[in-house]
Amino acid sequence: MLKRLDADSWVPGRRASLEDVYPAVNDIIENVKANGDAALFEYAKKFDRCELDSLLVTEDEREDAYEDVDPKIVEYLIEAESRITEFHEYQKKEDLWLRQLHPGITLGIKTTPLNRAGCYIPGGRASYPSTAIMTVVPARVAGVESICACTPPPANSMTIAALDIAGATEIVRAGGAQAVAAMALGTESIEPVQKIVGPGNVYVTAAKILLRGNAEIDFPAGPSEICIIADESANPSFIAADILAQAEHDPNAACVLVTTSESLADKVSADVKMMAKSAPRAEIIEKALTNSGYIPAADLKDAVSISDRIAPEHLSIQVSDPLPVLSAVRNAGSIFVGPYTPVACGDYASGTNHVLPTAGYASVYSGLNVSHFCKTSTVQIIEQEGLEEIGDIVEALAEAEGLFAHSESVKIRRK
Numbered sequence: 001m002l003k004r005l006d007a008d009s010w011v012p013g014r015r016a017s018l019e020d021v022y023p024a025v026n027d028i029i030e031n032v033k034a035n036g037d038a039a040l041f042e043y044a045k046k047f048d049r050c051e052l053d054s055l056l057v058t059e060d061e062r063e064d065a066y067e068d069v070d071p072k073i074v075e076y077l078i079e080a081e082s083r084i085t086e087f088h089e090y091q092k093k094e095d096l097w098l099r100q101l102h103p104g105i106t107l108g109i110k111t112t113p114l115n116r117a118g119c120y121i122p123g124g125r126a127s128y129p130s131t132a133i134m135t136v137v138p139a140r141v142a143g144v145e146s147i148c149a150c151t152p153p154p155a156n157s158m159t160i161a162a163l164d165i166a167g168a169t170e171i172v173r174a175g176g177a178q179a180v181a182a183m184a185l186g187t188e189s190i191e192p193v194q195k196i197v198g199p200g201n202v203y204v205t206a207a208k209i210l211l212r213g214n215a216e217i218d219f220p221a222g223p224s225e226i227c228i229i230a231d232e233s234a235n236p237s238f239i240a241a242d243i244l245a246q247a248e249h250d251p252n253a254a255c256v257l258v259t260t261s262e263s264l265a266d267k268v269s270a271d272v273k274m275m276a277k278s279a280p281r282a283e284i285i286e287k288a289l290t291n292s293g294y295i296p297a298a299d300l301k302d303a304v305s306i307s308d309r310i311a312p313e314h315l316s317i318q319v320s321d322p323l324p325v326l327s328a329v330r331n332a333g334s335i336f337v338g339p340y341t342p343v344a345c346g347d348y349a350s351g352t353n354h355v356l357p358t359a360g361y362a363s364v365y366s367g368l369n370v371s372h373f374c375k376t377s378t379v380q381i382i383e384q385e386g387l388e389e390i391g392d393i394v395e396a397l398a399e400a401e402g403l404f405a406h407s408e409s410v411k412i413r414r415k
Ligand SMILES: NC(=O)c1ccc[n+]([C@@H]2O[C@H](COP(=O)([O-])OP(=O)(O)OC[C@H]3O[C@@H](n4cnc5c(N)ncnc54)[C@H](O)[C@@H]3O)[C@@H](O)[C@H]2O)c1
Pocket: 024, 043, 047, 048, 121, 122, 123, 124, 125, 126, 131, 152, 153, 175, 176, 177, 178, 199, 200, 201, 202, 203, 204, 221, 222, 223, 224, 249, 250, 253, 313, 354, 355, 356, 357, 358
């Protein structure tokens, strides 16, 4: 059931599915650029089978959404939001950090939130109220005043309630590449945003990449992935359950087991086969499993090197002594350590963010966090004493570069 994979073809394979949809996504972007809201209504009908009267969710619709949702689920969304906020508050930096590093020379960092951010909340093959919280909370904690959230029509009540709980200032019924284009370019109903964050399928992710010249993005966060590093001590059923949990997201999801134990690989494979048969989303899982498999590792050092080449969205470490493996890992979006840490806990309620780079991008990007919604300015306050300390250096280096006005701007103050 789980086929043998090659670590070095993993990342090119993951990126190929994105590149395949660039032509279709470019057409959608051009249509939104030319026709604004009308294009969003057209795509709602075409892709989401939804005849819309309006794009924006009203205050009354927000209130009504709570009535549609099981009160226990509302209570759990509130509890999850509070745990996620608690963890993200720790990521917040001081507004202004100043230190005197040398006599008369004070340096610092001023942190300022973005004014307006756009959050994409997927809603095609599943609804994602959890992603509503994961995208809006870090923006709110950072201090972003205007937070626009787009989700495919008709916009599920649970997702609207979650967006309200998290603090979205605007909720728009628009999905796919067209929603990303609307947030990046603006339409009659949607003011353009400075940055677009959030996950989605290949169309959403391709649109984010293609529209980077108009709005900055967090990173490519496409179809879900898991890599599990396991030795012979691991529980095969736990691993199989974690594989199915990511596979059920999308036919383009992918799962890989990197193991020092061939017999564990056989047991996981048998469990995956058995569990997939009776899974409610068996059809999606079967397709995702065709992108999935196992890679044998000579030892745990080799396993880490393989996992680092994959740079997975989620890395689960299932070995008898996990901390040395954790220390050695360099590339992973989010790391789950030990048998009682299923990825699903990070998906919903432990407090970490589940919006994470996929397709090998965890080698260069961090998962969504408060700093994605802030920018920093360096600050310096130099007094006469400090100017004397570095004046000769600045004047001489400026003259060596042939930039005499730079040198003079220092000299004039030292006379
Ligand atoms: N990496 C992460 O952090 C993370 C987190 C959560 C979810 N995910 C992923 O998000 C994705 C959610 O995907 P989804 O499909 O359920 O929802 P989605 O909202 O991303 O996509 C639905 C939209 O796709 C568009 N679409 C569908 N078929 C199309 C076509 N043929 N041409 C053009 N556009 C088309 C439609 O506009 C539709 O509204 C999954 O792949 C899941 O694994 C990733």
